[in-house]
Amino acid sequence: MQTYYENYRVNWERSKIEEQIQGLQNWDVLVNGEVAGAIRLQFDAEGCYLRDLQVSAELQGQGIGREALAKVEELALQSGADFVRLRVFKISPAYQLYLRAGYAVDKQEDNFYYMSKLAQPS
Numbered sequence: 001m002q003t004y005y006e007n008y009r010v011n012w013e014r015s016k017i018e019e020q021i022q023g024l025q026n027w028d029v030l031v032n033g034e035v036a037g038a039i040r041l042q043f044d045a046e047g048c049y050l051r052d053l054q055v056s057a058e059l060q061g062q063g064i065g066r067e068a069l070a071k072v073e074e075l076a077l078q079s080g081a082d083f084v085r086l087r088v089f090k091i092s093p094a095y096q097l098y099l100r101a102g103y104a105v106d107k108q109e110d111n112f113y114y115m116s117k118l119a120q121p122s
Helices: 002-007 014-022 064-079 094-100
Strands: 025-031 034-044 047-055 083-089 104-108 112-118
Touching (some): 025 064, 034 064, 047 064, 064 083, 064 094, 083 094
Parallel strands (some): 047 083
Antiparallel strands (some): 025 034, 034 047, 104 112
8 A cells, every 4th residue: 555655645654554553443354364464444423434455465356355345344234334435546456346346436536536335234
């Protein structure tokens, strides 16, 4: 993700990123018992926000991201949220993953798409 920040000349301060991560609910994405990625969520009165979904580059394209998104919806529903919302860099390949998973673009800015989806049980 640092590449996207650098591409758009957005400030990437490791300490600031780590501080923000501590305020989120964080889960490891496991494949065969090994960490293959991470999910970071934020819950508030308006719902569930997917702040970060990462899958190791060598494991991408194997359906792991799709399964992780299903888990995000499950966690959202458990928390009482109706929607999952996210923001994705326009140049990120994850944008296509979100579209395939049923997320819709609510608005866009220069660098980002803001997307949401009604959470549904898997």
